[in-house]
Amino acid sequence: MTAETTSPESLAAHRKNAETNRLGLWLFLLSDAFVFGGLLISRFYLMGATRPHLEQTLGLIVTSVLLLSSFFMNRADRAIARGDRKAMNRNTLITIILGVVFMIGVVGFEWRLAPFGPADGVEGAIFYMLTGMHAFHVLTGVIFLGFVYRNGRKGLYSREKHWQVEAAAVYWHFIDVVWIFYYPALYLIGTPVG
Amino acid sequence: MQNEQGLLKNTGVLVFLALAALTALEFAAAALEVQWWSVYIIIGLVKAWLVIVYYMHFPRLFAEEGVEHDS
Numbered sequence: 001m002t003a004e005t006t007s008p009e010s011l012a013a014h015r016k017n018a019e020t021n022r023l024g025l026w027l028f029l030l031s032d033a034f035v036f037g038g039l040l041i042s043r044f045y046l047m048g049a050t051r052p053h054l055e056q057t058l059g060l061i062v063t064s065v066l067l068l069s070s071f072f073m074n075r076a077d078r079a080i081a082r083g084d085r086k087a088m089n090r091n092t093l094i095t096i097i098l099g100v101v102f103m104i105g106v107v108g109f110e111w112r113l114a115p116f117g118p119a120d121g122v123e124g125a126i127f128y129m130l131t132g133m134h135a136f137h138v139l140t141g142v143i144f145l146g147f148v149y150r151n152g153r154k155g156l157y158s159r160e161k162h163w164q165v166e167a168a169a170v171y172w173h174f175i176d177v178v179w180i181f182y183y184p185a186l187y188l189i190g191t192p193v194g
Numbered sequence: 195m196q197n198e199q200g201l202l203k204n205t206g207v208l209v210f211l212a213l214a215a216l217t218a219l220e221f222a223a224a225a226l227e228v229q230w231w232s233v234y235i236i237i238g239l240v241k242a243w244l245v246i247v248y249y250m251h252f253p254r255l256f257a258e259e260g261v262e263h264d265s
Contacts, residue, residue, distance in 0.1 A: 028253060049229075060221055062232035067217065071210040074249045078206065143261045180241045183217075184234040 051190040052123040059187040062105035069098035070176040078167040083159035
């Protein structure tokens with residue numbers, strides 16, 4: 001069944017389901033925010049006015065990449081809301097690529113360049129825990145977007161029915177919001193140690 | 195309708211530019227060794243608010259059934 005074969009009744013039911021799903025998604029994100037918030041508090045409790053010694057330029061680059069990915073995910077969300085499937089697929093694919101680039105930047109480069117390991121004191125534990133937890137969410141977000149992209153290529157979404165795209169977009173932007181606070185906490189605030 | 199779409203597209207671009215500018219500002223603050231944590235916290239809160247309202251469409255949660263909110 002493609003997205004076009006929809007009756008007014010099924011559209012009304014879909015809209016009602018989307019409302020419930022939307023509330024559920026935001027409640028899940030709220031609970032997830034407490035996990036990230038707890039980790040952020042542990043960083044300030046354990047490290048205070050110091051921070052891990054990290055590569056500043058790389059931090060700025062990966063942050064910019066994630067912000068850019070949110071921009072393209074918003075374009076994908078807006079595109080399907082006006083029924084433009086091609087633009088949705090294109091922007092979703094760009095978001096996936098940028099998400100992978102972010103993960104390579106953090107896990108592939110930053111983890112290798114960091115002058116400490118996960119067991120080398122407080123800064124190591126904090127840095128790898130915060131970035132690891134965030135990178136895991138980026139990975140699940142990329143997988144989620146991969147499903148959305150595949151379904152989009154099959155033409156399963158329409159202007160009226162695109163809850164999965166909205167959910168993937170909200171989840172992806174949430175990952176961005178988390179990094180908005182993690183970036184200054186890890187790279188900018190305090191005196192570098194380690 | 196076309197004007198509305200153009201406005202939404204522009205909003206997305208403006209939000210991205212604001213996020214980029216604020217990120218550059220906090221990076222510059224760190225380069226200048228600004229130690230007031232409140233600077234970074236306020237910038238972070240403004241950036242988070244922009245993403246939550248304009249990209250995550252938080253107001254949709256409170257929309258009436260069938261009403262599209264394009265914030």
